[in-house]
Amino acid sequence: MAKIDIISGFLGAGKTTLIQKLLKEALKGEKVVLIENEFGEIGIDGGFLKDAGIEVTEMNSGCICCSLVGDFGSALKEVVTQYNPDRIIIEPSGVGKLSDVIKAVQGVAEDVELDLNSFVTVADAKKCKMYMKNFGEFYNNQVEYAGSIILSRTGDVAEDKLNESVALLREHNEKAAIITTPWDELSGEQILKVMEDGNDMVKELLEEEEICPVCGGHHDHEHHHEHDHEHHHHDHDEECSCGCGHDHDHDHEHHHHHDHDEECSCGCGHDHDHHHHHHADEVFTSWGKETPKKYNKEELDTILQKLSKDDSYGMILRSKGILQTEDGSWIQFDLVPGEYEIREGSADYTGRICVIGSKLKEDELEGLFF
Numbered sequence: 001m002a003k004i005d006i007i008s009g010f011l012g013a014g015k016t017t018l019i020q021k022l023l024k025e026a027l028k029g030e031k032v033v034l035i036e037n038e039f040g041e042i043g044i045d046g047g048f049l050k051d052a053g054i055e056v057t058e059m060n061s062g063c064i065c066c067s068l069v070g071d072f073g074s075a076l077k078e079v080v081t082q083y084n085p086d087r088i089i090i091e092p093s094g095v096g097k098l099s100d101v102i103k104a105v106q107g108v109a110e111d112v113e114l115d116l117n118s119f120v121t122v123a124d125a126k127k128c129k130m131y132m133k134n135f136g137e138f139y140n141n142q143v144e145y146a147g148s149i150i151l152s153r154t155g156d157v158a159e160d161k162l163n164e165s166v167a168l169l170r171e172h173n174e175k176a177a178i179i180t181t182p183w184d185e186l187s188g189e190q191i192l193k194v195m196e197d198g199n200d201m202v203k204e205l206l207e208e209e210e211i212c213p214v215c216g217g218h219h220d221h222e223h224h225h226e227h228d229h230e231h232h233h234h235d236h237d238e239e240c241s242c243g244c245g246h247d248h249d250h251d252h253e254h255h256h257h258h259d260h261d262e263e264c265s266c267g268c269g270h271d272h273d274h275h276h277h278h279h280a281d282e283v284f285t286s287w288g289k290e291t292p293k294k295y296n297k298e299e300l301d302t303i304l305q306k307l308s309k310d311d312s313y314g315m316i317l318r319s320k321g322i323l324q325t326e327d328g329s330w331i332q333f334d335l336v337p338g339e340y341e342i343r344e345g346s347a348d349y350t351g352r353i354c355v356i357g358s359k360l361k362e363d364e365l366e367g368l369f370f
């Protein structure tokens with residue numbers, strides 16, 4: 001029976017880096033298929049895994065959420081029947097809700113035998129607070145549903161910042177093991193063990209609670225099938241996963257009452273009677289270009305510096321690309337808020353740039369790169 005590992009995490013958290021480490025250090029003898037779901041028009045990852053003989057199924061048409069559950073389900077079924085792998089690693093898009101992905105996998109598990117092995121969330125140790133504040137609806141969902149949380153970049157972060165991040169994550173997940181040791185000090189096997197030990201919790205979660213098909217929350221809906229938020233029953237004392245920012249008290253019979261005369265506090269302008277969660281594409285947008293243009297390294301450095309710090313292009317959350325340089329070599333770049341990396345790469349069929357963010361200003365981006 002194929003084991004399913006879901007490796008979620010916000011844009012640029014380090015999911016692909018973690019998967020590479022696991023494949024190299026812990027899963028060598030196994031037949032593994034990776035299902036990647038990138039948000040953005042142009043898929044940039046994938047190549048290196050294909051080169052390593054790993055089967056990669058990419059889904060770039062949108063994120064695995066309500067609207068794509070069917071497509072995702074058929075892709076997953078096809079992978080099982082076609083390859084009969086030991087393990088399927090699912091890398092949802094950085095803006096996917098983990099509960100949506102779990103729900104989709106559960107749906108497939110009704111038809112095909114699957115072992116729901118681990119639900120993991122990778123989180124950038126430096127940016128938990130910022131992401132929770134700005135994109136809590138998506139970010140907190142990934143934290144809440146994780147069996148284990150693997151912090152990235154812990155080697156570059158001050159201890160008090162790391163402690164603060166762990167405390168914030170704990171507010172949203174009481175039980176998950178949280179890896180705080182830098183990855184290069186751990187073996188892939190050590191990490192895999194923590195991921196799989198979270199397994200018992202995953203089983204518990206699946207047995208005891210059903211994932212709400214409307215909001216994706218894991219509350220007890222036995223007596224509350226009406227999703228009008230009149231009496232929305234949460235059985236945990238965390239913030240509401242809809243991102244409304246309301247705290248739930250410790251009373252397990254707490255009745256969640258939104259004042260529906262008001263607009264959603266997130267500013268989306270939706271009346272929550274009819275729509276009480278957001279799709280990723282309502283909040284995040286992507287801009288992508290394919291180009292034969294040759295860049296020089298200094299020029300690219302200036303561009304990325306602006307993109308990582310300046311807010312004149314919208315709120316930039318992630319950018320990556322592969323471009324040819326003036327001397328004929330190829331470079332790849334990776335950018336998350338406040339930091340970026342440029343490295344040598346191998347030739348590709350053409351140059352590609354992808355930017356993901358919120359309220360992107362496409363004309364300004366065009367002007368920056370071209």
Ligand SMILES: Nc1nc2c(ncn2[C@@H]2O[C@H](COP(=O)(O)OP(=O)(O)OP(=O)(O)O)[C@@H](O)[C@H]2O)c(=O)[nH]1
Pocket residue numbers: 009010011012013014015016017018045093094151152153154156183318334335341
């Ligand atoms: N210093 C440091 N950099 C890291 C770490 N993890 C990831 N990175 C870097 O962060 C960038 C993003 O990492 P990815 O593994 O591509 O992140 P991802 O979550 O797959 O990103 P998406 O493609 O947006 O889903 C890359 O430049 C990585 O090299 C870490 O623990 N330490």
